[in-house]
């Protein structure tokens with residue numbers, strides 16, 4: 253058995269947190285490959301080390317004195333080392349970092365040092381081998397992650413290391429230049445390592461006990477999700493359900509390795525299992541609800557549109573020309589509506605409208621803004637009749653006007669468009685009917 257365990261920034265923000273992590277790893281000999289993030293916030297107003305590194309590097313790049321900022325970063329690590337009673341010195345490391353900052357080694361290099369240094373400490377604390385991600389996580393020279401090369405290199409390297417710590421978030425190009433994933437990318441590294449070693453499970457340790465059926469900022473004390481499929485999770489995380497980096501699903505999904513989201517501060521909780529497929533029914537018809545505000549819809553009308561071959565292509569081409577991706581395209585006989593992100597669309601609005609008139613020659617165009625999309629997701633919906641009916645009667649009960657409905661052919665989700673103002677009320681109504689009432 254082998255498990256890959258990734259710990260997020262809040263799980264590694266202080267010596268006290270490091271101790272909890274140490275206990276978790278030592279309690280199970282299968283937890284062999286550890287992927288740490290950089291130290292996160294210790295308290296609400298605290299800074300994440302990654303943010304401190306970006307800021308410090310910006311000072312260095314502007315040619316100003318950055319030593320004080322670098323000392324503050326160093327103090328964060330020293331506090332952890334002292335708190336753990338280790339006799340580790342980071343003198344040499346910080347000399348190199350200072351030199352490289354002066355030589356303007358790049359923002360990615362700067363940010364990556366957060367995970368790099370934390371992993372050195374973790375390896376010393378656990379007495380595991382340290383394997384630098386720059387040697388095993390490979391990017392092409394143009395900055396694109398090279399999955400195949402990485403998988404081979406990592407598998408070969410870790411085959412000779414029974415217990416190792418591999419920093420999250422970064423890798424290197426063939427030239428040696430450091431390249432990071434997008435923010436929160438240590439989750440991706442964990443998934444890549446799990447794939448390479450064919451782990452039995454990828455444990456992702458954070459500060460919550462897994463996924464919740466709905467956003468706790470909207471629903472007080474929402475229920476947790478015990479088991480969710482990769483596909484359900486994709487739908488929910490696309491719609492803003494946080495916890496795990498969106499891209500981290502892909503490497504483990506290819507190998508059908510389950511992800512288990514766990515809570516470092518409450519290690520006895522089972523957390524959420526993310527799996528390829530399951531015969532386990534979810535507790536409710538729906539697995540989760542997520543949503544986002546800030547959409548616009550563009551209603552395009554043209555008489556006899558239904559018989560004009562190529563109309564849809566011309567409409568979408570107008571959006572493509574302005575480099576805008578669309579979210580949903582519900583249509584009627586003589587109308588077609590395109591949902592887009594408001595912030596992407598706003599400053600290109602007139603350009604898109606002009607292109608639409610030029611390409612599709614519609615009779616009229618109307619634009620509506622400040623809309624929200626809500627995804628109601630659940631593998632259980634396929635086998636249950638009346639789910640849509642229940643959603644809409646719940647919404648009409650609380651007087652929410654439904655602007656758009658879209659059900660994918662997979663019957664895994666129903667997307668509903670409402671106004672931004674109705675967003676919270678709509679989510680509450682859906683949660684109530686499926687979870688609280690559980691009819």
Ligand code: ASP
Nearest residue numbers: 289290302435436437438
């Ligand atoms: N430290 C990086 C960040 O703050 C990556 C991570 O924590 O996953 O984005």
